[in-house]
Amino acid sequence: MLRSFIIAAGAVALLASPTVALSRAVPCRDAHGKFIPCPAAKPKPVVKCRNAKGHYARCGTPGTHPA
Secondary structure (H helix, E strand, O other): OHHHHHHHHHHHHHHHHHHHHHHHOOOEEOOOOOEEOOOOOOOOOOOOEEOOOOOEEOOOOOOOEEO
16 A cells, blocks of 8 residues: 555656646757847837827827827
């Protein structure tokens, strides 16, 4: 009983470890295939809108257009 539990626990540990390691590691490579640090994600540009009078307004309200 104890032996089968140990074998089952070992099998689960072996099957789970590669999938966890692969999901965490996202390597980036350069043109030569060497590993490099991944570039930081670029933030989205801020879109500001103006109303008909030229004042800043919330985008999506009627009468606004991107500045």
